[in-house]
Amino acid sequence: MNIVVINGTPMKGITYHMKEMFLSHIQTGNEVTEFYPNEFPSFCVGCKRCFLYGEEHCPHSEIMLPIWNAFLKADLLVFAYPVYALRAPATIKSVLDHLCVHWMVHRPDPSIFEKTALIITNSIGASNGAAQKDVKTSMSWLGVSRVYTCGAKMMGDIFWDKINDKSMKMLECKMEHLAAKVKNVKPQKRKSLKVSTLFFICKMLHQVFLNSEVEPSLDNQHYIKYGWIKHKKEKQ
C-alpha cells in the first residue's frame, strides 16, 4: 500500500506520536511519503491562474505539485494535525486551498475516486469534529468516498513527554483500532452516495456551461477528455 501523510505541525508532540503509533501498526510492506509544514506552499494568493490556465501556473506549483503527485500515487491519504481555535490549523488549510482546482466542480482526477482518507487529530479538550470537517469537506469535493476520522481529547495533557499512562493507553488503543480499519484498504470501486450525487450535479453544471461556450473552459476540456460531458454536435 502507498501512504501519503500530511503532518499539520512541525512539533514532535502528541500529533506526531499518534501518527507514528498508527504507522507502526501498518507500516510493514508499505511505502510511506510524508510532508511537513516546511514543505507546504505559502497561503494561496487568490490569482485563480490554476482554474483559468492550469495548476502549473500557480505561483506555488513547484511546492504543491510534489504533494499532489504523491496524492495521485497513494492508496491512503493521512492527515495528522492538532486542533487550533477549534478548527484545522492554518498549515493544513494552506494545502487544502491549493487542492480546490482538483475539486469535482473543477478538474477532478479519476484516480482520486478510488482512494481512502484518514484524519487523525487531537485537542486539549475540545471536540475534534469541526477541525476534522475542514479536511473531510475537501476530501468529499475531491471525490474521496471513504474518509475515516479519529480524534483524541487529551484532557489537559499538552506535552508528549508528560502525558500520563491512561492517556498513553487511550492513544495506543485508538491508533491500533484505526490501523486495523485501513490495514488492507483496497481501491474504492464504487463512489459513495454523497460523492456520486455531487459528481452528478457537477457533470450537469459543466454540460450546461459547455452548451453556451464558444471555446470550452479548461474545466470543461477536462470533463470532455474523460467523457463526462459531450459537445452538442457529438451528442446528436
Ligand SMILES: Cc1cc2nc3c(=O)[nH]c(=O)nc-3n(C[C@H](O)[C@H](O)[C@H](O)COP(=O)(O)O)c2cc1C
Ligand atoms: C494556537 C493553538 C490553538 C489551540 N486551540 C485549541 C482549541 O481550540 N481547543 C483545544 O482543545 N485545544 C487547542 N489547542 C491545544 C492543542 O490542540 C493540543 O495541545 C494538541 O495536543 C497539540 O498537539 P501537538 O502536541 O502535536 O502540538 C491549541 C493549541 C495551539 C498552539
